[in-house]
């Protein structure tokens with residue numbers, strides 16, 4: 524993960540990006556949190572820096588160290604624990620790079636890591652150790668990536684990921700999308716992003732302009748883990764994306780202490796739907812070093828999903844999946860014993 528300063532320009536979202544809270548002391552003070560959290564936060568912040576945009580900060584309840592939004596961003600001493608089975612590249616991304624910046628693991632879909640930068644740093648992120656500086660298709664490095672996509676006619680969908688592609692400016696993104704539109708076999712453009720959730724004014728006229736004009740079908744997969752992440756500004760951003768013809772989906776990560784109960788997951792699905800977003804995936808945590816305290820076991824996860832099925836219409840139940848290095852797709856996580864035997 525690259526941390527550093529973002530250039531300040533005219534667009535208000537750039538100011539929000541630049542004004543993110545990156546100092547543990549400032550975060551604790553702003554939220555009226557106990558001082559004993561500071562020393563570990565500072566230590567762990569050196570391994571993977573704190574970054575919280577202010578629109579997201581405003582949704583965190585002050586004075587509650589267990590707030591589910593806070594837990595996603597506050598560096599804790601728990602990240603220093605060394606757990607067997609947790610590694611720096613848990614999903615085999617380094618091995619899957621076809622050319623720098625292109626991850627081509629699944630048939631018909633290729634993923635471009637367009638930037639290493641994110642607007643928010645999520646403590647559970649599987650890319651927290653990823654060497655983006657060497658694996659980055661953006662800037663002047665995306666020509667070889669485009670050449671790879673042009674040469675493989677089986678690719679129907681290009682996924683812009685990162686980092687977070689919406690930390691890039693619209694001039695850069697519309698250039699890239701223009702190059703993709705030239706490839707006759709590419710029909711769909713997908714963006715994996717958390718920016719509209721944490722800095723909703725990123726969805727501005729300049730973004731909507733190129734999204735509305737592209738000849739590709741556009742899918743935006745948001746990343747929301749808890750219902751309280753969607754306030755009116757986020758719902759507004761979702762509405763503008765939908766008006767531009769974008770299909771909106773959500774992927775969440777199942778996280779202990781954040782959303783690992785049936786009530787929280789039900790509320791998340793309901794709130795997503797109100798904002799015009801359908802739940803797509805609920806991911807099992809990737810086993811990345813430093814995130815073991817967020818893990819939820821498979822049996823419990825499958826039980827939570829059963830509870831959701833009992834409470835929600837089928838279209839509001841996300842697919843519970845895990846990623847396995849070398850697999851042909853995300854793998855479904857099923858209840859133990861489900862579908863076995865002659866009934």
Ligand SMILES: *Cc1c(COP(=O)(O)O)cnc(C)c1O
Pocket residue numbers: 626627628629632633634682852853
């Ligand atoms: C998750 C992922 C995709 C997308 O998978 P879908 O099941 O289509 O959402 C594509 N490429 C890579 C490398 C991925 O990790």
Ligand code: SF4
Pocket residue numbers: 640641642643644645648649650685686687717746
């Ligand atoms: S926004 Fe996505 S890629 Fe960036 S730190 Fe959070 S989970 Fe990871």
